[in-house]
Amino acid sequence: MKTGMTIPFMEPGWNRQQMKAWAETIDSGPWSSLALGERITFFNPEFITSLAACAAWTTRVELISTISVLTMHNPVLMAKQFATIDLISDGRLTVGVGVGGRKEDYDAIGADWGKRRLAVLEDSCNTLRRIWKGEQVLENARRIVEPLPIQPGGPKILSGSIGPKSIEAAARFSDGLSGFSFMASLDEIRQSFQQMNAAWQNAGREGKPRLIASFWYGLEQKGKEQMQAHLQRYLNFMPKDLVASLLPEAGFNGSANDLKDFLAEIQAMGADDVILVPTSRNLDEIRQLAEVLSV
Known part of the structure; x- marks a missing residue:
């Protein structure tokens, strides 16, 4: 099992130096991935811009969006943006997607709250993959939407599914589960894995879904x-x-060894x-945790 680290951009007060330091510290190890999420009416730096910056500031770690509220955006533009980040990162991007839960975020950018549906999410993911494969999105268009991603066929898509x-639905259109446990509950995590494995088999999918668990900790x-x-x-x-x-x-609380x-x-x-x-911008905390987890 790999262990990734989220940059806590939902905390206020970020500047360039701090953002860069977090990206470089995560990239230095032992973390396998660098993750960040999306909000609109909140403290966090803009999601796509931040992901691109982290792609440029790092050389090793996988970059995972946890998650992109895909149904809030134009999927063609998002396909181009994600492909560009895959290019900048030299093929290290994995795209976690979901429908989100904040109507205020949709309203703030003029997005249609009525599109917050699993069917729309599935259709948008299919659009991403068609574009990443080099298919036309407009009949008789002079060119396809480029750049194409570094990864053949595009980055893997994970679904931020709960329930x-x-x-x-995720078992039909995604490559795995980017789960989140509000209570950091082992029972909840186990149940989500079991549900995903069963749904994957029922959907007739080959291989196994990627299973990711995530939670706040202090x-x-x-x-x-x-x-x-x-x-x-x-x-x-x-x-x-x-x-x-x-x-x-909420979340996990205990010692680093716990x-x-x-x-x-x-x-x-x-x-x-x-x-x-x-849930803190204190880099010393993840440095100390890295020492414990590396033992």
Whole structure:
């Protein structure tokens, strides 16, 4: 099992030097992947621009979008943008996609909330793949949409699916699951893997789906306090009383060694990757965690 690291862009206060330092630190190891997600009406730097910058600042790690709200965008433009990032990264991009859950983000960019449907997501993913294979998107167009990705046929597509219906759809159109456990629950992670494996077989797919688990974490008491402060900001679209009831159970809290043991249990479930989501911009934390996980 591989272990990736998310850049916590959902924390406020980033500048160029900090962004670059995080990308380079993750690239230096032992992390297998660098992940980042998308929001519109929030603190984070713009998603595609940040992904491209990280592609330029790194040379080794896989780059994973966790996740791109694909149904909020024009899939043809997204295909071109992702292909460009694959070019910049020399073929290190994996595209995690989903429908998102914030109507405010859709509204802010004039996107149609009515397109937040699994059928639209599947169709958009098919569009990405057609373009990446060099197929025409317009009849009698003078050229195809380029550049073509470095990876033949384009980057792998993972689905940020939660729940049986979403996972069933993901088994039809994606290359695997980019899952997220709000509570960092072993039972929840195990169930999502089992559902994906079953849906994959039912869909008549060959081989196996890639299985990724992800969750917020905070180390020790200080990390727990930081994680709760982060989530109070990040979950601002939810009613305050609901957020207050969820905070004590959200994410993983413990020592670095506790986290190492927790990852071992996820590995035993058949996970291909775990992508950790820190809630602090403190780079020393992931450096210290890297030392523990490398032992």
